[in-house]
Amino acid sequence: MPNNQGRRRRFGSVRQLKSGRWQVRYPDPSTGQLRSAEETYAAKRAAEVALTHIEADISRGQWADPEAGKVFFGEYAAAWLKDRKLAARSRERNESVIRLHLLPTFGARPLSSITTAQVRAWRTECLTRTGEPTVVKAYQIMRAILNTAVDDELIRRNPCRVKGADRYDVPERPVLTVAEVYAVADAMAPRYRLLVLLAAFTGLRFGELASLRRRDVDTENGALMVQRSQAEMQTGALFDKAPKSDAGVRPVAFPTELLPDMKGHLDAYAGTGRDGHVFLGPQGGRLRRSNFRDDWIKARKNAGVTADVHFHDLRHTGNTLAASGASLRELMTRMGHSTPRAALIYQHMVNGRDREIADRLGSMIRETRGDVDS
Known part of the structure; x- marks a missing residue:
């Protein structure tokens, strides 16, 4: 032996x-x-x-270093966020989600100790006190943080493996008729009337409208040049940010039926000079979403629109109305959702198909307003 x-x-x-x-x-x-x-x-x-x-x-x-896994989630999340290349508003939003929804549960836990069962329990508890969109956002951020921890070889496997937790079904938003759009616009304070009409018939976002300058308005061809979007920090600070992609910089035609409204608004309410803002607050300062909200709700009720319509739903309304006869590429270009470089967008200038889309919207306006005025 x-x-x-x-x-x-x-x-x-x-x-x-x-x-x-x-x-x-x-x-x-x-x-x-x-x-x-x-x-x-x-x-x-x-x-x-x-x-x-x-x-x-x-x-x-x-093999993973057991000591590396003892890095706490809170300190790693802080370093992760610091290393991200994010716009100021996105950074603020991510920091808020981490602080309010992730750190209370996971901040003091070592990365290697977090399990899928714990993530699932956290998500279930969050859904009892927070809206699903916020919980989905928190889960997506946590998964991204832990994916980086896997890349850094601090943990072997990402515990964020809860099926379906990274998405939610967006409820169908209401679509206003042309008559309802005008009813709400007519119920607004005069300085905000054009804001409602452009939101509905161009599909521009509130931030894109709030950042428009006089030099962005082409009254000869009936078009707006979208080049920036206004954002508001939690501190109340306002700033203009560049679009997320080249597709966000785009010319958007508006119905020529709105030209009298546009010219009257520029004469009465817009800021002075080429860089003057098209839309201003009641005291002549920058237009704020938070200050505008009460005016919107009041006008909506006075117009008899009973559905819980948000201002952003006007964009959905405009895109739905414009969809008739427009190709997917034309709609994506008009909405600013396409990914080609800015040079490609200029191929759709106002003398092209986008003008035709705006003219069809103008026909809807004439038909509706003709009935109203008769």
Whole structure:
């Protein structure tokens, strides 16, 4: 019978401690220095099996430093956010989601200790007190943070594996008729009437309308040049930001039926000079979404529109009305959702198909307003 006494292991070692338990020791693949495993074992055989698994993980490149996994989620999330290239408003929004919805549960936990079951329980609890869109956003951010932790080899696997947690079904938003659009516009304070009409018949967002300057308005061809969008920080600070992509910079034709409204508005309410804002607040300052909201709700009720229509639904209304006869590419260009470079967008200038879309909207206006005026 062979004598194994004195034969040395080729990888690591196991030894019995004074407590009687068995300890595993192995060379750290990063430093080559001998290190002890995180746990001890009641039997020598269990320790030898654990050592075999460690050796296999290292040989396959799947070994993760147990100490690295002790990095706390809160400190790692802070570093992750700092390293992201984000617009100011997006950074503020992500920071708020992390602080309010992730740190209370996971901030003090080591990355390696977070399990899928814990993530699932957190999500279920969040849904009892927070709207689903916010919970989805929080889950998406957490998954992105932990994906980076996997890339950094701090954890082996991302525990954010809850099926369907990264999306939600957006409820169908209401669409106003042309008559309802005008009813709400006519119920607004005169300085906001054109704002409602342009939102409905160009599909521009509130921020894009609020950032328009006089030089962006082409009254000869009936078009707006969208080049920026106004954003508002939680502190109340306003700033103009560049579009997320080249597709956001685009000319958008508006119905020529709105030209009298446009010219009258520019004469009575717009800022002075080429850089003057087209839309201003009642005191002559920048137009704010927060200040405008009460005016919108009041006008909507006075117009007899009972549905819970948000101002942003005017964009949905305009895109729905414009969809008749327009191709997908034409609609995407008009909405600012396409991805081609800005040069491609200029191929759809106001003398092209976008003008035809605006003219069809104008026909709807004439038909509706003709009925109203008769």
